[in-house]
Amino acid sequence: MIRRTLMLLFLSIVPSLHIASQNTTIKGIVKDDSKNPLSNVSVKTNDSEVEVFTDATGFYTIDVPQKGKLFFSQEGFKTQKIAVKGKDIINIFLKYDEKAFKEKEVNTGYGKIKQSESTISVSSVDEKFIEQENNLDMATYLRTVPGVSVVEEGGNLGITIRGNRSLMSSDAPLIMLNGSQYNGSLKNLNPRDIKSIDVLKDASATAAYGSRGANGVILITTK
Numbered sequence: 254m255i256r257r258t259l260m261l262l263f264l265s266i267v268p269s270l271h272i273a274s275q276n277t278t279i280k281g282i283v284k285d286d287s288k289n290p291l292s293n294v295s296v297k298t299n300d301s302e303v304e305v306f307t308d309a310t311g312f313y314t315i316d317v318p319q320k321g322k323l324f325f326s327q328e329g330f331k332t333q334k335i336a337v338k339g340k341d342i343i344n345i346f347l348k349y350d351e352k353a354f355k356e357k358e359v360n361t362g363y364g365k366i367k368q369s370e371s372t373i374s375v376s377s378v379d380e381k382f383i384e385q386e387n388n389l390d391m392a393t394y395l396r397t398v399p400g401v402s403v404v405e406e407g408g409n410l411g412i413t414i415r416g417n418r419s420l421m422s423s424d425a426p427l428i429m430l431n432g433s434q435y436n437g438s439l440k441n442l443n444p445r446d447i448k449s450i451d452v453l454k455d456a457s458a459t460a461a462y463g464s465r466g467a468n469g470v471i472l473i474t475t476k
Contacts, residue, residue, distance in 0.1 A: 275318055275319055276316050276317065276318055276319065277316070277317060277318075277319050277337065277339075277341060278314060278315070278316050278317075278341065279314070279315055279316075279317050279323065279337065279340065279341060279342070279343055280312070280313070280314045280341065280342055280343075281312070281313060281342055281343040281344045281345065282307075282310065282311045282312050282313075282344050283296075283307050283311045283313065283325060283344075283345055283346075283347060284311055284344075284345075284346050284347070285330070285346065285347055285348075285349065286346055286347075286348055286349060288346070290307075290309070290310050290311030290312075291307060291311050291327060291330075291347060292306075292307055292308060292309045292310075292311065293306050293307060293327065293399075294306065294307040294311070294313070294325055294326070294327045294330075294347065295324075295325070295326045295327065295397070295398075295399035295400070296313045296315055296323060296324070296325055297323070297324045297326075297396045297397065298315070298317050298318065298321050298322070298323060298324075298396075299321060299322040299323075299324060299334075299393050299396065303315060303316065303317075304396075304399075304400075304402065306399070317337050318337070319337060319339065320337065320338075321336075321337050322334055322335065322336050322337065323335045323337065323343065324393075324396060324397045325345060325347060326379070326397045326398070326399060327347065327399065328376060328399075329349065329350060330347040330348065330349060330350055331347065331348045331349075331350045331379065331381070331382075332378075332379045332382045332397050333345055333347060333348075334386070350379070375451055375452070375453055375454070376398045376399060376400070376401075376451070376452045376454060377398075377449065377450065377451045377452070378394045378395070378397055378398060378449070378450040378451075379397070380448070380449050382394075382397065383444075383447055383448070383449070383450070387444050387445045387447075388444065388445075389444055390440065390444060391410065391439040391440065391442055391444065391447075392405065392410055392439070392440075394444070394447070394450055395410075395412065395439075395450070395452075395471070398450075398452050400414055400452075400454060401413075401414055401452060402414075408438070408440065409438050409439075409440065410438070410439050410440060411425075412425060412426055412439075412471070413425070413426070413468070414426050414452065414454055414468060414469035423468070424468055425468060426452075426466075426468045426469040426470055426471050427462055427465045427466050427468070427469070427470045427471070428470075428471045428473065429470060429471070429472050429473065430442075430473045430475070431473070431474060431475060434465075435473070442473070442475075446475045446476055447473065447474075447475060447476070448474045448475055448476045449472075449473075449474045450471065450472070450473055450474075451471075451472040452469065452470070452471050452472070453466065453469055453470040453471075453472065454469050
């Protein structure tokens with residue numbers, strides 16, 4: 254009887270150990286081309302809502318599926334995608350995006366203006382990244398944007414933008430597709446048709462959309 258009890262206990266523990274073994278903790282430091290540490294770099298996995306940010310020394314630590322990928326992104330730098338492949342330390346250098354340092358126009362929802370003239374917090378998915386990785390899905394694109402959390406819920410995508418969480422009402426941001434409100438599932442959009450994705454994060458987004466933009470606005474433009 255004791256032997257049977259021990260065997261059942263062992264069999265109940267093994268699946269948990271197997272699940273735990275599928276995740277690994279990755280640590281590393283992110284620097285720029287001049288070997289200066291970069292703070293506040295977004296580090297995300299490609300298949301979960303987990304997101305961390307580098308500290309003042311460029312250091313980060315994150316739990317990742319062993320077969321997962323990490324996305325490193327920050328405004329002004331090119332997004333990098335790294336496969337984990339059994340690594341436990343991933344140090345990278347983010348390359349400056351020369352286009353980002355030019356007088357860039359941003360989509361504010363009510364027109365495009367020069368970035369230096371914008372008072373709205375706008376983050377964008379790297380258009381070059383979208384062009385090169387057009388076989389990915391909308392969830393993966395949005396996860397490269399710092400502060401955006403994406404969770405798959407019953408075939409749909411649950412999206413929240415950092416700082417816009419409410420216990421009493423929906424956290425969902427407003428989604429605009431080519432200037433019109435989009436109420437369908439983002440999973441129904443063909444990634445190959447996407448030209449750009451801009452995210453309005455702060456309260457000033459309500460200047461263009463009123464209360465609808467209280468949780469942020471995602472602006473999607475197709476080709």
